[in-house]
Amino acid sequence: MTWLLVALGGAFGAAARAALVSWSKENGWHRVLPFGTxxxxxxxxxxxxxxxxxxxxxxxxxxxxxxxxxxxxxxSTFNMEIIQKIETGEGRHALLYGSGSYTLGILAAAAGYFWG
Structure with missing residues (x-):
């Protein structure tokens, strides 16, 4: 039963991520930083x-x-996006994206934990 819950949750989670990242790209949010991810x-x-x-x-x-x-x-996508930024000479954007993602992720997890 556990694997079924993981599979069902994973299917919906992957679809939701794909939709949000696609929406972000279509609306120009992905030009400088990968805001969808x-x-x-x-x-x-x-x-x-x-x-x-x-x-x-x-x-x-x-x-x-x-x-x-x-x-x-x-x-994994987050890491590849950083590598791609570095490869295209956008080291500053890679640093901003990487450090910003970690900082915001930790703050968001803490906020969710304390709010919950």
């Missing part, structure tokens, strides 16, 4: 903070925390 990672950090703080049961933790939020957020 930044947004989903910060929002996902906040949401995971809430799930953990609320002491969710195993079903919610697996389905939402591991499944949905695991697929919604993306560490």
């Amino acid at each position: 930044l947004f989903v990672n910060v929002l996902g950090s906040f949401m995971l903070g809430l799930v953990v703080a609320r002491g969710a049961g195993m079903t919610e933790t697996v389905g939402i925390g591991i499944g949905f939020l695991g697929a919604f957020t993306t560490f």
Whole structure:
């Protein structure tokens, strides 16, 4: 049953991420920094903070925390976007994006945790 919750949550999380990142690109938010990825990672950090703080049961933790939020957020894409910025000579943007993402992600997780 656990794998089914992860699979279902992951399917919805991946679809939600794809929709938000696509929307971000279509609306020009992706020109300088990958704001779609930044947004989903910060929002996902906040949401995971809430799930953990609320002491969710195993079903919610697996389905939402591991499944949905695991697929919604993306560490691998984040890292590749930094590498691509460096390769194209945008070292400052890479530094801003990387440090900003980590800082905002930690603050969002803390906010979700304390709010929850």
